[in-house]
Amino acid sequence: xxxxxxxxxxxxxxxHFSFAQDQDPKAxxxxxxxxxxxxxxxxxxxxxxxxxISKEKKQIEKQTGKVQVKGNKFKLDIPGNVIVCxxxxxxxxxxxxxxxxxxxxxxxxxxxxxxxxxxxxxETGYKYKYDKEEKIGVSTCHVITLFxxxxxxxxxxxxxxLYIDKTKKQMVKMxxxxxxxxxxxxxxxxxxxxxxxxxxxxxxxxxxxxxxxITDERD
Numbered sequence: 001x002x003x004x005x006x007x008x009x010x011x012x013x014x015x016h017f018s019f020a021q022d023q024d025p026k027a028x029x030x031x032x033x034x035x036x037x038x039x040x041x042x043x044x045x046x047x048x049x050x051x052x053i054s055k056e057k058k059q060i061e062k063q064t065g066k067v068q069v070k071g072n073k074f075k076l077d078i079p080g081n082v083i084v085c086x087x088x089x090x091x092x093x094x095x096x097x098x099x100x101x102x103x104x105x106x107x108x109x110x111x112x113x114x115x116x117x118x119x120x121x122x123e124t125g126y127k128y129k130y131d132k133e134e135k136i137g138v139s140t141c142h143v144i145t146l147f148x149x150x151x152x153x154x155x156x157x158x159x160x161x162l163y164i165d166k167t168k169k170q171m172v173k174m175x176x177x178x179x180x181x182x183x184x185x186x187x188x189x190x191x192x193x194x195x196x197x198x199x200x201x202x203x204x205x206x207x208x209x210x211x212x213x214i215t216d217e218r219d
Contacts, residue, residue: 026130027144030164037169041193044069048188055181064189072107073202084204089218091204100209102216131161136172139165157184 038044045068052060065078072087082093085105092101131143141163148155156178163173170191176184206214 023127024129027128027142030130030142030144031128033169034164034171042070043193043195043197045190045192045195045197046188047190048186051185051187053183053185060182068197068201070197070199070202072105073199075202082204084202086199086202091206093204098209098213100204100206100214102214102218104218126160133166134163136163139172140167141172142166156180 045066047064047066049062049064051062054060063079065076067077068075072085074083074085076083080095082095084091084093087107088105090103090105092103093099094101126146127149129145129147131145134141134143144162144164146160146162148158152158157176158179159177161175161177162171163175164170165172170188172188172191174186178184
């Protein structure tokens with residue numbers, strides 16, 4: 001779960017990407033189109049596969065997840081955990097421990113888990129470069145490489161590659177190249193925008209839990 005939080009945090013850091021004149025001009029319109037298309041969606045439902053490959057090219061970990069997003073509201077399902085946010089409160093349910101942790105949510109806090117920003121990949125602090133076109137399944141993708149420029153020594157990765165569907169203008173894969181020689185890959189298996197999602201999806205039901213199973217960390 002810590003790896004997933006690291007992934008989300010990385011995406012949040014990339015989510016406000018600004019375009020400087022020294023950036024690759026071929027990559028800019030592709031990222032602009034991705035941003036425009038993503039921000040136009042009222043909701044997003046997506047399933048993904050997360051894989052870690054060691055420096056020796058051996059698979060270390062593989063898991064699936066699902067995220068549902070509606071504005072600042074989100075629901076994240078990962079093995080053993082469910083995280084729900086109604087835009088004001090976050091509930092984190094650890095299924096194995098049968099525990100729920102409740103925290104206040106601040107959309108402006110870039111250090112806080114916020115999958116609602118997963119699919120917007122732009123931020124100050126990264127230099128970008130157009131790499132090539134590559135076939136991913138049935139999709140022809142633009143491959144764009146990001147390099148951290150602000151405090152890169154504090155990041156666990158040195159390079160990020162985005163794979164963006166050329167026709168749909170959607171991200172289909174992201175690969176993070178870690179400083180320990182491993183890679184972390186996030187493949188978007190399904191991407192369904194503009195589905196009808198009731199607000200109740202983003203409210204966690206505490207009724208089945210006893211008081212000693214709930215930790216409320218709100219102020």
